[in-house]
Amino acid sequence: MTQPADTDRLVRAFLDEGPNELPDRVLNVVQAEIHLTHQLTPRGLRRFLPMTPRSLAATVLAAALVIAAVAAITGQLNPGSGPAGIGGRPTPSPSSGPTAVPTPAPTSASPSASPAGLIPPAIPIVFGRADPTGDLGTIDTISASGTDLLEVHSEVPTVVTWSPDGSHLMYAVEPSPNQIATGISDPDGSNERTLPLPDKVRSLGPGAWSPDGSDIAFEGWTYPTTGEAGIFIGSATDASGLRQVTSRPGPGTDVPWAFSPDGKHLLFVRRSTDETAEGDLYVVATDGTGLRKLNPAGIVVSQAFGSPASWSPDGQRIAFAGLGSAQLQARPSAVYVAPLNGGAAKAIARGAWITSARWSPDGRLILFDAAVASGNHGLYTIQPDGSGQTLLDSTVALGSCCGQWSADGSWILFQAGADGSADLWIIAADGSHPRQLTHDPGSYQSYAFQP
Amino acid sequence: MQRALVDRAKQGDEEAFGALARSVGDRCMAIAFRILRDTDMAEDAVQTALITAWRQLPTLRDPDRFEPWLNRVLVNACYAEARRGRRWLANVHALPAEPASNDEAMTVQNRDQLERGFRRLPPEQRAVLVFHHVLGLTLPEVADQLGIPLGTAKSRLHYASAALRAAIEADDRQPRISLERPA
Numbered sequence: 001m002t003q004p005a006d007t008d009r010l011v012r013a014f015l016d017e018g019p020n021e022l023p024d025r026v027l028n029v030v031q032a033e034i035h036l037t038h039q040l041t042p043r044g045l046r047r048f049l050p051m052t053p054r055s056l057a058a059t060v061l062a063a064a065l066v067i068a069a070v071a072a073i074t075g076q077l078n079p080g081s082g083p084a085g086i087g088g089r090p091t092p093s094p095s096s097g098p099t100a101v102p103t104p105a106p107t108s109a110s111p112s113a114s115p116a117g118l119i120p121p122a123i124p125i126v127f128g129r130a131d132p133t134g135d136l137g138t139i140d141t142i143s144a145s146g147t148d149l150l151e152v153h154s155e156v157p158t159v160v161t162w163s164p165d166g167s168h169l170m171y172a173v174e175p176s177p178n179q180i181a182t183g184i185s186d187p188d189g190s191n192e193r194t195l196p197l198p199d200k201v202r203s204l205g206p207g208a209w210s211p212d213g214s215d216i217a218f219e220g221w222t223y224p225t226t227g228e229a230g231i232f233i234g235s236a237t238d239a240s241g242l243r244q245v246t247s248r249p250g251p252g253t254d255v256p257w258a259f260s261p262d263g264k265h266l267l268f269v270r271r272s273t274d275e276t277a278e279g280d281l282y283v284v285a286t287d288g289t290g291l292r293k294l295n296p297a298g299i300v301v302s303q304a305f306g307s308p309a310s311w312s313p314d315g316q317r318i319a320f321a322g323l324g325s326a327q328l329q330a331r332p333s334a335v336y337v338a339p340l341n342g343g344a345a346k347a348i349a350r351g352a353w354i355t356s357a358r359w360s361p362d363g364r365l366i367l368f369d370a371a372v373a374s375g376n377h378g379l380y381t382i383q384p385d386g387s388g389q390t391l392l393d394s395t396v397a398l399g400s401c402c403g404q405w406s407a408d409g410s411w412i413l414f415q416a417g418a419d420g421s422a423d424l425w426i427i428a429a430d431g432s433h434p435r436q437l438t439h440d441p442g443s444y445q446s447y448a449f450q451p
Numbered sequence: 452m453q454r455a456l457v458d459r460a461k462q463g464d465e466e467a468f469g470a471l472a473r474s475v476g477d478r479c480m481a482i483a484f485r486i487l488r489d490t491d492m493a494e495d496a497v498q499t500a501l502i503t504a505w506r507q508l509p510t511l512r513d514p515d516r517f518e519p520w521l522n523r524v525l526v527n528a529c530y531a532e533a534r535r536g537r538r539w540l541a542n543v544h545a546l547p548a549e550p551a552s553n554d555e556a557m558t559v560q561n562r563d564q565l566e567r568g569f570r571r572l573p574p575e576q577r578a579v580l581v582f583h584h585v586l587g588l589t590l591p592e593v594a595d596q597l598g599i600p601l602g603t604a605k606s607r608l609h610y611a612s613a614a615l616r617a618a619i620e621a622d623d624r625q626p627r628i629s630l631e632r633p634a
Binding site: 007008010011012014015016017018019020021022023026027029030031033034035037131 | 465468469472473476477479480481484485488490493494497498501502503505506507561562565566569580581584585612615616619
């Protein structure tokens, strides 16, 4: 039997091995790169800074690179022909900081020039963006037509949700080093307020907004005391009237996902540990009764990609993306549909790395993403009975995932590019007329059209 | 000296940042390799971390906290590199080219066992092991530098140590089991 002290000694000796020198060529690359890379400005100032000649030059260069990259792929929008993993992802801008700059002309970056009349309407979109190496990021809004980019909040966790009427944003704030609370603001960032926490140890992070906007389901946990985690529902105005809906001991949390359209049930992800975004998908009545797990045995859902589950518009069914056990380069998965009132979830589409499932506003289609044979990733639609599976061809070469419908079902917002170095794009619901919205590669953890 | 370089770099002095990068580069490489166990990935992670550090340096409030701050940037770069590459899944059997342990008790078998066990750990647990055992930080210091709660740091160290111990013991048991089998 190996004693802990022996293990520690062996681990230290093992970790003592390996290179201890950084080659000069890496330092030379760094020196060259920083010459092209802008530094961030301190919090609160970025939004108001005018464009400098250097950032203007860098933006022009970035736009040229984007145009060149997109032009290069317009001839290879044939599904399956794009190179795995990179597709048509625009070259990262050397000035990829979130400095508030005029949005580069999106039309010129579109793989297929949008004809007049198919320009997306000026629906506001909110998104949270972080650098792949950063914990915090910014919350921004932009019009679906590609204009009016505005940094709303900075140095915050990048999870953000619209209120049901689109009049407010909900996001996470850190009122103290060990606590997370829920922040509410107008869509332009004004009238910020932090919903009060009940004590010094409990966190109540943002979760889901009730359909009438009156309540919020919070992700609750305690720290540093080893208390239990669970979902609390309270007033969206001041977090009053808190009541606990779910409870779980030990590590992990219950992440509220979406109220049913009638507000009587709540969909949530029960993360298996604090270290993972994966867990089980549950539905529970908002009075805490009728807790039921939806994903089959051996299948998990992941909330890391932003859209793992959604309600049918009539509130009678739930669509979700279920992931099987990881294999070396693929992960078998499926789109499932589960009835609210009992009965097993049924797989309606199977593939690899399916991470999202979003019911269309009219209930006719479910939007999901999956790996395609070439190794790239694309968006599909399918009817809820499993028929009519359609690949949105133009999303494949871009390497796309995790789509969101506009409220009228005419447009789809999605991210395209490598993990941690993606941008937001918009496409017509039939898969035509993709247009690039953001030109700032990063991690886009949450994004949505205004309801 | 370092404080002066950080102050200048915060103001956009590229030469100062270059000097700063040279002063911390080797240490960053040592940390990144020990988390990622792959020289190419470690170089990529350090490169990313240093460029990120340049971009974000003006947001560093206390220049005296530069190294802990850089450590956190570096570890995040290692996480991103690990997620992006997934190469460590494909080269599970790759070993450092020139093992150079000075510990006489570190046998080839132990090294192989630890290499396999270590490569199975998630990067977050590897980082805690490296910060604790290589940098010699206490657990509260590890938690502070990685930006995680102390309980999480303890938990990651516990699970990582247990996993490595299990990796060693699993391999230790195999010969004994085979010897106990009837001929």
